[in-house]
Amino acid sequence: MPEERATAYDSKIEGNVIFTRFDAALNWVRKNSLWPMPMGLACCAIELMAAAASRFDIARFGAEVMRFSPRQCDVMIVAGTVTYKMALAVKRIYEQMPEPKWVIAMGACASTGGMYRSYAVLQGIDQLLPVDVYVSGCPPRPEALLAGLMKLQEKISREQSFRNQKPELAEKLEEALA
Amino acid sequence: MNLSELVNSLEGVFGSRIHTKTEFRGETSYTIAANDLREIARFCRDELSFDYLIDVTSIDNFGEVPRFEIVYHLYSMPHAVHLRLKLKVPEEVGAMDTVSDIWPTTNWHEREIYDMMGIKFNGHPDLRRILMWDGYPFFPLRKDFPLEGLPSEMPDVAFTKVTPLEGGPFVTVPSNATSKDREPRARSPEL
Numbered sequence: 001m002p003e004e005r006a007t008a009y010d011s012k013i014e015g016n017v018i019f020t021r022f023d024a025a026l027n028w029v030r031k032n033s034l035w036p037m038p039m040g041l042a043c044c045a046i047e048l049m050a051a052a053a054s055r056f057d058i059a060r061f062g063a064e065v066m067r068f069s070p071r072q073c074d075v076m077i078v079a080g081t082v083t084y085k086m087a088l089a090v091k092r093i094y095e096q097m098p099e100p101k102w103v104i105a106m107g108a109c110a111s112t113g114g115m116y117r118s119y120a121v122l123q124g125i126d127q128l129l130p131v132d133v134y135v136s137g138c139p140p141r142p143e144a145l146l147a148g149l150m151k152l153q154e155k156i157s158r159e160q161s162f163r164n165q166k167p168e169l170a171e172k173l174e175e176a177l178a
Numbered sequence: 179m180n181l182s183e184l185v186n187s188l189e190g191v192f193g194s195r196i197h198t199k200t201e202f203r204g205e206t207s208y209t210i211a212a213n214d215l216r217e218i219a220r221f222c223r224d225e226l227s228f229d230y231l232i233d234v235t236s237i238d239n240f241g242e243v244p245r246f247e248i249v250y251h252l253y254s255m256p257h258a259v260h261l262r263l264k265l266k267v268p269e270e271v272g273a274m275d276t277v278s279d280i281w282p283t284t285n286w287h288e289r290e291i292y293d294m295m296g297i298k299f300n301g302h303p304d305l306r307r308i309l310m311w312d313g314y315p316f317f318p319l320r321k322d323f324p325l326e327g328l329p330s331e332m333p334d335v336a337f338t339k340v341t342p343l344e345g346g347p348f349v350t351v352p353s354n355a356t357s358k359d360r361e362p363r364a365r366s367p368e369l
Binding site for chain 2: 084085087088091113117118119120121122123127128
């Protein structure tokens with residue numbers, strides 16, 4: 001099986017059986033069901049809502065289940081200006097999300113502070129959280145957010161999920177195989 | 179009643195305690211002493227029917243004595259007239275009486291003035307910061323506070339750095355020059 005292919009299937013000999021790597025299956029499951037935490041803080045949240053609505057339909061990428069409880073979320077979409085006062089809450093909500101979790105910084109403000117060069121605004125949410133994808137724009141169009149989501153899906157499909165989640169077990173397995 | 183009748187009635191009672199009176203475009207402003215505010219405010223609400231306090235604002239006259247100025251913008255719903263009360267607060271006092279029991283809307287206005295300007299309000303039921311986070315050590319709307327901020331700690335979360343301004347702040351200069359010169363993207367320090 002070529003390394004870059006996630007699955008291999010030969011209908012003549014295999015019937016209803018598909019061979020794959022464990023990581024590939026896990027990542028495939030994860031990336032197609034990303035439940036977003038809509039961290040809407042400013043006008044970017046309007047575009048985030050538009051991305052979820054019928055015209056752009058984020059459901060096509062499996063991310064339509066906006067959860068307003070961080071405990072049920074996979075990806076936090078930070079959409080808008082993060083003031084220092086709100087940064088306390090954003091960080092807390094991020095910490096309440098279960099692993100594995102990802103962060104999309106949507107728009108100029110969430111990525112860098114944007115036009116708000118001021119004492120009150122955090123100059124980019126990456127100063128507090130590990131950001132996976134930055135989406136440019138002020139605000140970004142829904143297509144841009146969807147492109148960012150697809151980039152995140154690509155990133156997830158390259159992850160070593162099993163090793164990240166169960167490092168001790170992975171080491172034992174490798175020892176046993178070696 | 180119209181504005182002049184209300185104003186006459188106010189001056190009849192508090193005439194000697196009004197410092198200055200300004201009339202501009204049909205609206206009246208009084209400068210009063212900080213100690214008289216509660217009495218005059220109660221009279222304005224109960225006797226003159228100024229039942230709506232639109233806004234409370236504060237001014238930092240940096241370099242002057244007294245330094246701070248607070249302005250109360252009153253409105254009378256039944257008579258449709260505006261009235262303004264101004265008073266000075268010296269920096270060394272830095273506090274004055276609340277009127278949040280007279281107009282409950284003042285609660286948040288006074289919190290905002292405390293947060294941004296650092297003026298305390300005696301008798302306020304809940305004088306916490308309203309825009310900046312609890313524990314922030316500065317008062318950002320004072321003239322001696324830089325726009326880019328000062329470094330401070332956010333307990334358990336992060337350290338707030340000074341904001342990169344890249345040649346800013348881009349403040350318009352009043353002059354007859356073209357808008358390109360009045361509002362430059364970056365300004366040399368001598369201008």
